[in-house]
Amino acid sequence: MEKPWYKQFWPWFLMSLPFSVIIAMIITLTIAARYGDNPMVVDDYYKKGRGINAEVERVQAAQALGIEFDFNQVDQQFTLRYRGDKPQQLTALTVNFYHSTQSDKDFSQVLTADAQGVFKGDLPATEAGKWTITITPFDDSWRLSQSLNLPAYRTIVLEPLTYGV
Template identity: 40%
Template structure:
């Protein structure tokens, strides 16, 4: 006597494998469309031109001898010029989280009477950050990768981001 096809375990195995591939493909498609990666750039040519412009600003900062010292302790960010002897009315300071764009933030900092820039930061920013410092005119730029908090001053020198 013959048994029905649906009573055979091999028949179910043959149906299950292609069905699981279809389900996995649909799940992958749904995940890819609902959680797009914000770090992927669509127009690579324009981004490449912008990178070249940024490298020009970094080289200009190197030529001018720009350098700063940074300290972040007890929720106070302190940045003091250590390079050329010049006063800056305003510094643009950007913090970029390496993997989570929503944690990025920016300060426009003005100097106190001694020429030191101070900012109180209420939120927790411990960990690794990429920082950029540029003047109001935006004709030079300094960028570094740092770890916070920093109880002692660390040097912020003009150099391109290293690939990690």
């Protein structure tokens, strides 16, 4: 006498294939819903390209002006001091810190100079690692951006660099 269908191997094997696809689809949908869209994808490439050109022009303006800073860190505070000749008018500086891999750790500060021309700011509880610091004046006429490792145990010279130009 032959076994009933539910006691045989092949019907269960053939039914497991579609069920495994359904389980894989549920896992894929869960991952897609949790992590959402990638913020690195750009919708308007032309506008982004024009923005990159504007950034390069601002970096070149900083080079033409000879703008350089000394960056010092002591505990959770940092200072920026112009190297060489500082501008006649010390405008406020916008200082952005970008984490190399986790955009949720990025932060920004607006700093003004004290009587000695030193800009002082506070570092939140930043984790050690590679960061990119970007400095722009209040009028956005030049831009300085450089990678550094925090915490910084020595004076770091920040100078305007153009990559690939």
